[in-house]
Amino acid sequence: MTFEQKLVAGLEEIKGIVFECNECKSRIVISPDSVDAPPLHCPRNHHWDWNLIDDYDKTSSPFVSFLLGLKKIRDKARERSAGFKIFLEFNRPEHVSYQSQDPKNSN
Ligand SMILES: [Zn+2]
Numbered sequence: 440m441t442f443e444q445k446l447v448a449g450l451e452e453i454k455g456i457v458f459e460c461n462e463c464k465s466r467i468v469i470s471p472d473s474v475d476a477p478p479l480h481c482p483r484n485h486h487w488d489w490n491l492i493d494d495y496d497k498t499s500s501p502f503v504s505f506l507l508g509l510k511k512i513r514d515k516a517r518e519r520s521a522g523f524k525i526f527l528e529f530n531r532p533e534h535v536s537y538q539s540q541d542p543k544n545s546n
Pocket residue numbers: 460461462463464465481482483484485
């Protein structure tokens with residue numbers, strides 16, 4: 440039997456958007472509340488390309504844009520062509536209890 444643990448978090452719980460350079464692994468962290476312009480390069484000046492997706496359909500709905508954009512960004516991340524990877528930063532949950540999930544040890 441396979442168990443998996445998942446962390447479910449709301450968008451309001453994102454503390455930072457982390458950009459990691461593919462070239463030098465340096466990182467830039469931006470608060471989601473103060474995003475005004477994307478970082479165009481890493482701290483060591485390696486270029487990051489934000490305009491790789493030619494067939495992106497613009498929409499006035501930020502919800503639709505989020506869903507469509509997330510899929511396309513994940514596809515591009517596999518190619519590593521943008522020059523950077525994106526991570527989301529959350530605070531560690533405080534009230535997490537870890538219990539044995541081995542069925543042989545359950546009472
Ligand atoms: Zn770099």
